[in-house]
Amino acid sequence: GPYSVDVVTIFPEYLAPLRQSLLGKAAERGLVAVGVHDLRQWTDDVHRTVDDAPYGGGPGMVMRPEPWARALEAVRPPGTRLVVPTPAGRPFTQAVAAEWAAEPGLVFACGRYEGIDQRVAEWAAASGPVSEVSIGDYVLAGGESAVLVMVEAVTRLLPGVVGNRESVEFDSHADGLLEGPSYTRPASWRGLDVPPVLLSGDHAAIARWRRAESLRRTAARRPDLLAALPEDALSPADRAE
Numbered sequence: 001g002p003y004s005v006d007v008v009t010i011f012p013e014y015l016a017p018l019r020q021s022l023l024g025k026a027a028e029r030g031l032v033a034v035g036v037h038d039l040r041q042w043t044d045d046v047h048r049t050v051d052d053a054p055y056g057g058g059p060g061m062v063m064r065p066e067p068w069a070r071a072l073e074a075v076r077p078p079g080t081r082l083v084v085p086t087p088a089g090r091p092f093t094q095a096v097a098a099e100w101a102a103e104p105g106l107v108f109a110c111g112r113y114e115g116i117d118q119r120v121a122e123w124a125a126a127s128g129p130v131s132e133v134s135i136g137d138y139v140l141a142g143g144e145s146a147v148l149v150m151v152e153a154v155t156r157l158l159p160g161v162v163g164n165r166e167s168v169e170f171d172s173h174a175d176g177l178l179e180g181p182s183y184t185r186p187a188s189w190r191g192l193d194v195p196p197v198l199l200s201g202d203h204a205a206i207a208r209w210r211r212a213e214s215l216r217r218t219a220a221r222r223p224d225l226l227a228a229l230p231e232d233a234l235s236p237a238d239r240a241e
């Protein structure tokens with residue numbers, strides 16, 4: 001059946017892009033089922049309160065646990081991974097996206113304010129895996145943008161969502177390296193020429209050149225990725241670059 005994506009948030013309108021374009025079409029084709037849910041639906045007071053002052057003091061407010069528990073009990077299919085975006089999370093990477101794309105679906109809990117009472121993640125672990133993840137070392141005002149990023153990264157890996165399968169397999173980070181430069185017509189543009197090897201028709205030379213460019217760019221921009229590669233990832237030819 002379709003890959004299920006459910007998002008609980010106090011700003012449901014922020015997730016409207018999930019209905020557009022690539023994801024919209026995938027949903028129409030029954031590949032993905034997207035549900036966006038307003039957390040306030042599960043509040044218990046006339047003011048529909050979702051936040052309260054932090055125990056121990058400190059600035060800002062914390063999201064109350066009870067509305068979250070009610071929302072997740074209503075929305076989360078048993079065993080489905082709960083993803084909680086947070087700057088304090090483990091890094092969300094292409095490898096994580098690939099893992100999640102192989103599961104039946106995801107439920108996202110979008111925090112706002114200073115975040116969600118920690119006991120929600122603790123309590124939710126009884127009903128399935130819980131992943132507190134960060135999409136990068138910067139702080140947003142809430143989890144909604146992070147959810148848009150993660151849903152895009154995961155759903156484009158689902159079979160049938162992206163037309164050209166190869167374009168997915170040769171992405172940056174797919175082999176642990178950055179993709180090198182791409183070019184298209186014209187061959188000479190404003191005094192700048194496309195590297196001649198790419199026009200040579202020598203596919204072995206083109207593959208070698210592309211690999212070398214990928215390694216060069218990774219070493220220059222993301223030496224951390226190079227250092228993280230497994231021993232056998234680089235061939236003797238690679239090391240000769």
Ligand SMILES: OB(O)c1ccc2cc[nH]c2c1
Nearest residue numbers: 085086111112140141142143
């Ligand atoms: O930067 B983030 O990934 C992020 C995620 C969730 C919340 C909730 C309040 N600020 C947030 C920031």
